[in-house]
Amino acid sequence: MRTTEVPSIPASPANVHLVGGEMLLWSDAPESAQDGGQWAALRPGGAGGAAWGGAGHGAAWACGEIVRELIRRVRPMPGRVLLIGPHPEDFVDWLVARSRSVAVAVRSYPDAVRLGARHAGRAGFAVYCGQLAKLGGLDPFDVVLALDGFERVHSAESPYRPWRETLAEVAALVAPGGTLLLSTRNDLGIESLVEARPHERTDADWHPRGLDHTRPNGHQTLAAELDAHGLLVDDCYAAYPAAGAPRALFSVETLARGRTLPDAVTVAACARGYHGRAVVADPVQLTRKAFRHGLAARLAPAWVTVARKQAPGRTGGPALPAALLEDDVCAPPWTLVQELARGEQGKWVRHVPPASRPFALDRVHRDPALLSGPIPEGRVLDEVLLTACAYDDIRAIRERLRHLAGWLSRWSDAGMVPGELAFATTDNLVWDGERLDLIDPSWALADALPTEVVLTRTLWRFAVRLLGSGHHHPWPWSVDADRLTATLVAISGFRHDRRHLERAKALDREIGTTLGVGATAAADAPESYRQVLAGRERLRDTLTAAQARIDRLEVKLTHRERELRKTRSKLRAARRRIAGLRRRLGFRLMRRARALTRPLTRPVRRRLRAARRIARG
Amino acid sequence: MDESNHWYGHSRILARYCGLDARRVPRIQGFVQHGWNYLHGFPPNDRWASPGYPRFVWSDVLARRGWSMGRRGHYVIGSPWAYLLAMEPDLGRLPDSERRGTIWYPFHGWEKHSVRGDHARLVEEIKSVEPGPVTVCLYWLEYRNPQIRKWYEKAGFRVICHGDRGSRWDTKGVDFLRNQMVELRRHRRVASNRLGSAVFYGASVGCDVAVYGDPMELEGERPEYGGTARRLRLWPELHGLDVDRRTAREIARYELGFTHVAGPDELRNLLGWEKIKEAS
Numbered sequence: 001m002r003t004t005e006v007p008s009i010p011a012s013p014a015n016v017h018l019v020g021g022e023m024l025l026w027s028d029a030p031e032s033a034q035d036g037g038q039w040a041a042l043r044p045g046g047a048g049g050a051a052w053g054g055a056g057h058g059a060a061w062a063c064g065e066i067v068r069e070l071i072r073r074v075r076p077m078p079g080r081v082l083l084i085g086p087h088p089e090d091f092v093d094w095l096v097a098r099s100r101s102v103a104v105a106v107r108s109y110p111d112a113v114r115l116g117a118r119h120a121g122r123a124g125f126a127v128y129c130g131q132l133a134k135l136g137g138l139d140p141f142d143v144v145l146a147l148d149g150f151e152r153v154h155s156a157e158s159p160y161r162p163w164r165e166t167l168a169e170v171a172a173l174v175a176p177g178g179t180l181l182l183s184t185r186n187d188l189g190i191e192s193l194v195e196a197r198p199h200e201r202t203d204a205d206w207h208p209r210g211l212d213h214t215r216p217n218g219h220q221t222l223a224a225e226l227d228a229h230g231l232l233v234d235d236c237y238a239a240y241p242a243a244g245a246p247r248a249l250f251s252v253e254t255l256a257r258g259r260t261l262p263d264a265v266t267v268a269a270c271a272r273g274y275h276g277r278a279v280v281a282d283p284v285q286l287t288r289k290a291f292r293h294g295l296a297a298r299l300a301p302a303w304v305t306v307a308r309k310q311a312p313g314r315t316g317g318p319a320l321p322a323a324l325l326e327d328d329v330c331a332p333p334w335t336l337v338q339e340l341a342r343g344e345q346g347k348w349v350r351h352v353p354p355a356s357r358p359f360a361l362d363r364v365h366r367d368p369a370l371l372s373g374p375i376p377e378g379r380v381l382d383e384v385l386l387t388a389c390a391y392d393d394i395r396a397i398r399e400r401l402r403h404l405a406g407w408l409s410r411w412s413d414a415g416m417v418p419g420e421l422a423f424a425t426t427d428n429l430v431w432d433g434e435r436l437d438l439i440d441p442s443w444a445l446a447d448a449l450p451t452e453v454v455l456t457r458t459l460w461r462f463a464v465r466l467l468g469s470g471h472h473h474p475w476p477w478s479v480d481a482d483r484l485t486a487t488l489v490a491i492s493g494f495r496h497d498r499r500h501l502e503r504a505k506a507l508d509r510e511i512g513t514t515l516g517v518g519a520t521a522a523a524d525a526p527e528s529y530r531q532v533l534a535g536r537e538r539l540r541d542t543l544t545a546a547q548a549r550i551d552r553l554e555v556k557l558t559h560r561e562r563e564l565r566k567t568r569s570k571l572r573a574a575r576r577r578i579a580g581l582r583r584r585l586g587f588r589l590m591r592r593a594r595a596l597t598r599p600l601t602r603p604v605r606r607r608l609r610a611a612r613r614i615a616r617g
Numbered sequence: 618m619d620e621s622n623h624w625y626g627h628s629r630i631l632a633r634y635c636g637l638d639a640r641r642v643p644r645i646q647g648f649v650q651h652g653w654n655y656l657h658g659f660p661p662n663d664r665w666a667s668p669g670y671p672r673f674v675w676s677d678v679l680a681r682r683g684w685s686m687g688r689r690g691h692y693v694i695g696s697p698w699a700y701l702l703a704m705e706p707d708l709g710r711l712p713d714s715e716r717r718g719t720i721w722y723p724f725h726g727w728e729k730h731s732v733r734g735d736h737a738r739l740v741e742e743i744k745s746v747e748p749g750p751v752t753v754c755l756y757w758l759e760y761r762n763p764q765i766r767k768w769y770e771k772a773g774f775r776v777i778c779h780g781d782r783g784s785r786w787d788t789k790g791v792d793f794l795r796n797q798m799v800e801l802r803r804h805r806r807v808a809s810n811r812l813g814s815a816v817f818y819g820a821s822v823g824c825d826v827a828v829y830g831d832p833m834e835l836e837g838e839r840p841e842y843g844g845t846a847r848r849l850r851l852w853p854e855l856h857g858l859d860v861d862r863r864t865a866r867e868i869a870r871y872e873l874g875f876t877h878v879a880g881p882d883e884l885r886n887l888l889g890w891e892k893i894k895e896a897s
Contacts, residue, residue, distance in 0.1 A: 009840040009841075009843065018846075018850055019850075020850040020851055020853075021850070021851065022847075022850075023685065024840075024841060024843050024847070025685075025686055025841055026685055026686075130850070156678070156681040156682045156684070156685045157678060157681075157682070157851065159677070159678075203684065203685055203686070203687050204685070205684075206680070206681040206682075206684035206685050207681075557644075558644075561644065565641070568786075
């Protein structure tokens with residue numbers, strides 16, 4: 001039976017409600033969370049067919065600590081919560097643990113089944129799978145979270161739903177006095193501007209992206225859209241550095257008031273590295289420029305909005321922070337959320353949640369209390385050095401590096417510096433024109449380290465960043481990170497030693513592993529425009545050859561079909577002729593005579609056959 | 618490109634619509650969806666549909682589902698039935714007062730997979746539901762099977778078959794859809810145990826619709842479709858003994874792609890027939 005060869009779709013748990021229009025063979029979850037095995041064989045590509053998935057899958061909105069902190073501030077006790085669209089499983093767990101009831105609306109059947117099974121038997125938990133439009137019958141919720149935006153809420157069964165219509169459907173699900181937390185991707189955000197392949201359509205894009213004219217073109221329009229649906233905006237945040245994984249939320253009101261944020265803060269808003277993406281400009285530089293030119297709110301990759309459904313007798317929203325920052329150099333449990341506020345004399349200060357406690361793992365120690373206080377002023381050393389490199393200003397590079405080496409040496413005792421300085425990397429230091437300061441002084445290593453090893457690690461990390469970013473620098477283009485490190489160590493006035501570099505790399509690996517982010521990896525510079533053009537030329541030649549081959553085969557096939565048709569026509573004519581002959585009298589008489597004489601001639605034919613056999617031997 | 622382009626006389630209908638000689642139907646440069654389904658218009662194992670050639674599907678939802686499943690190159694042209702209706706607005710048309718009885722389409726298998734189900738029980742159900750004369754239309758495979766035919770004939774039903782599926786090279790199946798249109802327009806009601814092309818065809822020519830009874834199982838039915846439960850979730854309004862005629866007609870128009878019908882010149886270009894001489 002063929003039925004036994006074909007894997008079956010698993011049944012849905014009792015807490016999963018199929019509302020109609022669910023996508024059976026689709027998952028918005030990251031590849032790691034998807035079920036493998038038998039079910040995967042049903043996916044196109046799993047059975048050797050077309051490619052399954054693509055970039056459209058799995059880029060789940062990272063609901064990190066920063067988002068959780070915002071939710072805590074917005075609704076300390078969330079009550080009935082509806083989560084619209086795909087969200088990370090650990091975020092759903094977190095929400096379930098602190099809410100009276102949680103409903104999740106997803107379009108993917110596998111995702112719904114997985115979530116249902118994960119929370120089987122938990123009172124107040126339900127998954128609604130299918131078309132968003134079919135959720136209209138549900139009672140409205142106290143909190144509605146659409147942190148993944150509206151891009152992945154409609155199933156392929158739904159006709160095209162513009163952003164505005166989707167908002168109307170979502171707004172109807174918010175109870176009077178209830179809160180909506182909505183993330184909206186900015187079509188003209190920094191992420192879109194630097195993307196070299198903006199029109200690459202994946203399996204997830206059955207409707208093309210970026211052409212919806214109802215999408216808000218700014219945070220003011222977004223507020224107006226929400227207002228039109230009875231939702232009053234409490235605050236709107238510019239989310240950086242990526243729409244799908246914000247690590248910094250700046251209140252657009254704070255940004256609009258023209259209060260310049262320190263570089264030590266804005267650097268946290270920058271995307272570090274390219275993460276394998278092809279970009280047309282360095283997102284770090286563009287982000288820094290956006291802040292400097294007062295366009296940070298306008299060019300944010302996304303806006304996270306906190307809005308309340310108007311209800312009679314209810315005024316005043318929760319007190320929301322001006323900005324929230326999350327670490328980008330470590331993974332949980334190290335991650336800390338910092339809140340930014342204006343302190344005395346207008347200086348920016350940061351606070352960490354009072355519940356944050358010192359934490360240690362292996363040789364690394366972190367004391368969150370050291371983060372609280374004024375934010376150091378000055379330019380990030382990384383940027384100072386990159387600028388000098390862009391100007392081929394070796395003298396400035398020399399001065400900065402010698403200052404760095406001298407600053408480290410000042411802390412040195414018998415050639416060893418304290419473990420805190422292991423974290424004095426160029427992206428964690430600010431230079432105010434006179435002195436260097438640590439941006440994040442909360443980190444420390446348990447043991448003192450040789451000054452040369454700390455300096456070599458700092459310079460090697462900078463070398464990797466410089467070469468990986470594709471920025472201009474004064475050294476030969478063929479130089480690799482190790483050779484450049486040797487040069488930088490020499491410029492800083494120290495003698496390069498290969499063993500120091502090995503120890504520096506080992507230290508980097510150790511810290512990266514303990515912090516859960518892995519070691520710094522040397523990355524190739526992104527493809528240049530010239531390389532892209534050359535690749536396109538090669539592809540054009542290949543396609544021309546393939547098309548010529550197809551054209552030739554088409555001609556041959558058409559010719560053969562014509563021949564086949566002619567032959568079939570001849571065959572039909574011949575059959576008709578034979579049938580006509582058979583009907584004639586002469587032919588019929590001859591056949592009759594042959595039938596009559598056949599028994600008489602049989603012995604003669606038999607002898608003739610025997611004689612032929614003998615002759616053949 | 619593929620033999621399925623020529624099943625049920627589809628290619629001939631399209632050729633005629635384009636003004637070509639329908640007896641010498643040319644090859645179609647692409648793959649025409651040959652029956653209504655609720656996957657992406659083609660079977661799950663559709664590797665024969667080579668990339669680079671368009672997939673001519675009936676409605677836009679199929680293009681979306683197909684895209685999400687890694688298929689590309691969809692072109693929504695509507696169903697061959699829509700083209701036939703455009704050419705034959707009056708074929709077999711009778712005044713409403715003369716339309717009688719129900720034409721019933723039991724869910725059918727095909728050459729590689731037969732259906733499993735209880736025909737006797739189905740006959741009883743049809744008898745208990747349908748008030749007027751019943752015509753049972755069998756797929757050619759089942760029509761050839763005297764045992765299956767007997768179940769329905771014994772019940773006093775008129776048993777017919779619209780013809781073979783046909784191919785490009787023979788004349789079988791040439792008039793399949795024409796025969797179906799004539800039969801549907803003779804009947805007041807179309808019914809089946811599964812939502813399928815015939816139900817939508819019937820709804821589009823003014824038949825009342827009913828979908829009820831054991832939906833029967835296709836041997837080796839692929840789970841990607843999601844089975845009867847999924848059909849019920851997607852089209853709950855089309856299941857039952859009496860379906861709202863207007864709703865059925867609207868859904869049929871959408872599923873059969875009436876609003877996507879292309880003009881003859883456009884279609885000739887799409888199917889790769891722009892260089893073929895028109896029939897005199």
